[in-house]
Amino acid sequence: MAGGQERILRRRIKSVQATRKITKAMELIAASQIARSQARIVANRPYRQGMRRIIREAAAADPRAARKMLSTPEKVETALVVVIVGDRGLSGPYNSSALRAGDRLVHMLSHQGTKVRLVTIGKKAPAFFRFRGIDVEQSFTGFADRPTFADARAVASAVAAPFVAGEAQQVLLVSTRFHSAGNQSVEVEQLLPLSMPEDLEVSATSGLKGYTEFEPEVEQLLTELAPRALESEIFSALLEGAASFHTSQQRAMAAATDNADELGQTLSRIMNRARQDSITTEIMEIVGGAEALRSGK
Amino acid sequence: MASLKVEIVTPEAALWSGEATALMARSSEGQFTILPQHTPTVGDVVPGLVRVATVSGELGFCVHGGYFQVGPGDEPGVTRATVLAGVAERVSEIDVARAQAAKESAEAQLNTGAELDEAARALVLASLARAQLRLQLAAAR
Numbered sequence: 001m002a003g004g005q006e007r008i009l010r011r012r013i014k015s016v017q018a019t020r021k022i023t024k025a026m027e028l029i030a031a032s033q034i035a036r037s038q039a040r041i042v043a044n045r046p047y048r049q050g051m052r053r054i055i056r057e058a059a060a061a062d063p064r065a066a067r068k069m070l071s072t073p074e075k076v077e078t079a080l081v082v083v084i085v086g087d088r089g090l091s092g093p094y095n096s097s098a099l100r101a102g103d104r105l106v107h108m109l110s111h112q113g114t115k116v117r118l119v120t121i122g123k124k125a126p127a128f129f130r131f132r133g134i135d136v137e138q139s140f141t142g143f144a145d146r147p148t149f150a151d152a153r154a155v156a157s158a159v160a161a162p163f164v165a166g167e168a169q170q171v172l173l174v175s176t177r178f179h180s181a182g183n184q185s186v187e188v189e190q191l192l193p194l195s196m197p198e199d200l201e202v203s204a205t206s207g208l209k210g211y212t213e214f215e216p217e218v219e220q221l222l223t224e225l226a227p228r229a230l231e232s233e234i235f236s237a238l239l240e241g242a243a244s245f246h247t248s249q250q251r252a253m254a255a256a257t258d259n260a261d262e263l264g265q266t267l268s269r270i271m272n273r274a275r276q277d278s279i280t281t282e283i284m285e286i287v288g289g290a291e292a293l294r295s296g297k
Numbered sequence: 298m299a300s301l302k303v304e305i306v307t308p309e310a311a312l313w314s315g316e317a318t319a320l321m322a323r324s325s326e327g328q329f330t331i332l333p334q335h336t337p338t339v340g341d342v343v344p345g346l347v348r349v350a351t352v353s354g355e356l357g358f359c360v361h362g363g364y365f366q367v368g369p370g371d372e373p374g375v376t377r378a379t380v381l382a383g384v385a386e387r388v389s390e391i392d393v394a395r396a397q398a399a400k401e402s403a404e405a406q407l408n409t410g411a412e413l414d415e416a417a418r419a420l421v422l423a424s425l426a427r428a429q430l431r432l433q434l435a436a437a438r
Contacts, residue, residue, distance in 0.1 A: 043310040050306055050379045054366050057339050149308040149383060157416075212368070215326045215340040224341065225364065228383070235308050 006278060009271035013264055020260035023253045026090065030250035033145070034181065037243035041178060044236055051232045055194065055225060062218040078115040080168040081105060082159060082191065084175035084237055085122035086245040087144040092252030094176065094245050095124045101186045102174040106134055117168060119159060121238070145242055152235035159234070160227055163192045173233075178240040181247060189237075194229055299333035302370050303349050304379045305358050312358065312385055319350040320378045322365065331367055331378045338367045344430055346388070347380060357388035359434045361427050384427065391435040400428035 083102035085095045102118075102125075109116050117137045120126060122144040126136045138158055143151040162168040171192035178184050214221055303317040320331040324340045331338075342365050347358040363382030370377035403425035406413070413421065 040309070044308055046304060046306045046311045046314075046379075047308045047381055050304070050366065050381045051364075053368075053379075054339055054364055054381070057337075057366065057368070152308070153383070212337040212339055215324055215338070221339065221341065228364070228381075231383070232308060 006271060006274045009267055009274060013267045013271065016260050016264045016267065020257055020264065023256040023260060027250055027253035027257055030246045030253060033246040034243065034250060037146075037239065037246055038178075038181070041236070041239050041243055044239055048232050048236050051225075051229050055222075055229050057212050058214065058218050058222050058225065061212055061214065062222070076114055076169045078117060078162075078168045079109050080117045080119060080159060080162055080171045080192075081109070082155070082171065082173045082175075082234075083118070083120045083122075083125055084173070084241045085120070085124045085144070086241070087123040087141055088245075088249075089124060090252060091245055091249035092255075094248035095122070098174060098176050098186050099125060099128045101188065103129070103132060103134075105172065105174060105188055117162065119155075121155060121241075144238075144245065147235065147238035147242055149231070149235055152231050152238055155238075156227060156231040156234050159191065160230055173237060175237040175241050176244040177237075178243040178247070184240075184244040184247060191230060191233060192226075194226060194233075299374050299376065301331065301333040301335075302375055302377045304377070305347065305349070305360075305385060306379060306381050307385050308383065312387070313349070313356065315351065317349050317351045317378075320347070320365075320380070321350070322347040322360070322380065324365070331365075331376075333376050335367050335376055335378070337369070338365075340365055342380060342382065344426065346434055347385075357434070357438065358385055359388050359391060359431055360385040361430065386431075388434050388438050391431045391438075393432065393435050396428045396431035396435065399424055400432065403428060 081102065083098060085098045089095060102120075106116050106118065106129075116134075118129060118134060120129065120136050120139045121141075123141040126139045129136050140151070140155055140158075159171055163171055170190065173189045173191045174186065175189075176184050177187050301317050301320070302315070303320050304314040305312040306314075318332075322329060322342050323345050325343055326340070329340075342360055342363045344360065344362045347360045349356045349358065358380075360380065360382045361384040363380060363385065365378065365380045367376060367378045369375070403421050406421050407418075407425070
């Protein structure tokens with residue numbers, strides 16, 4: 001009977017519409033989160049810039065102490081890799097591209113004979129790396145959507161400990177940077193030793209030296225400042241990661257909603273045709289029956 | 298004319314920024330005051346009260362440890378003083394009930410005698426210190 005196909009189609013349309021409702025809701029929620037997370041990046045900017053200014057000033061005043069703190073050692077035996085992804089999926093390429101970049105980095109380092117210790121942020125990371133046989137030393141979850149500064153502090157202290165103890169000579173960060181609403185990219189940066197802006201060398205010779213006063217002394221100050229600067233860098237990476245996540249999710253869900261619309265339209269066209277077909281068949285049957293009765297008389 | 302631009306900044310937000318006549322705080326080396334034309338300085342700020350004097354009155358900030366930097370501003374004649382703090386708030390905005398609750402919960406955690414590992418203990422102590430500072434500054438306002 002033709003009505004069977006119609007019923008199946010009607011059920012599929014219903015399910016597509018239900019899915020569309022979910023993706024539309026997720027799209028709207030993500031869109032509202034984008035504005036908020038972008039505002040947080042903007043609010044964080046003065047702190048980050050101020051912190052960088054202080055470090056630069058201190059490094060310029062005492063390049064010897066700074067070199068010890070800030071330059072990369074020649075031989076890196078163990079590197080700590082930090083990967084930032086999201087807690088949730090359904091966000092387009094956001095998680096997978098950062099994870100793949102992390103995977104590549106780990107392979108490249110092990111290829112060079114460097115031992116790798118992995119720290120991840122976001123629920124999506126541990127499963128990915130375990131599946132590939134890479135041990136995750138520590139994983140933080142639950143705050144990738146809305147990171148607080150306290151979260152950044154917790155990560156920073158976990159990351160700094162092996163570096164301070166000399167167990168790792170380098171700390172690398174893989175995260176998604178939020179350049180603008182339409183432009184995000186996965187980047188690998190060096191967290192420790194603190195990587196400084198390129199203009200450090202210039203400012204070191206531009207007469208700033210001996211000009212700025214320090215209390216306490218530069219060397220002590222730098223030692224205390226380094227963890228603060230690390231927290232600041234991790235916090236801004238977390239904020240940018242969250243903003244990128246929401247942007248990516250909004251885009252992915254908008255595309256999913258469009259697809260659901262299109263699929264629903266196609267299915268309802270097929271269903272209408274099927275319904276018309278079955279009506280036509282029924283009329284033909286009735287007419288045929290009537291004809292047969294009349295000619296049988 | 299020489300002027301002073303003060304910014305009190307936390308990672309979450311720029312708490313306050315504007316024209317001021319003086320900035321008063323305490324570093325590990327003692328109490329200090331920043332006036333316009335102060336020599337460039339970088340230093341730390343110990344937890345406590347940071348006061349900003351402006352033409353329309355004095356503002357108090359409860360700063361839970363941080364750093365300050367004094368340097369030339371963007372325009373000639375302007376001295377910029379920035380206070381960077383992990384946690385800070387306006388003294389007028391301290392939530393006494395919340396600080397009291399935080400203090401009690403921290404004290405309870407310390408007094409149960411339960412074995413806290415080093416990191417957890419440090420967190421509780423830090424939270425207790427913040428709550429005590431908030432209460433102390435709120436009482437004096």
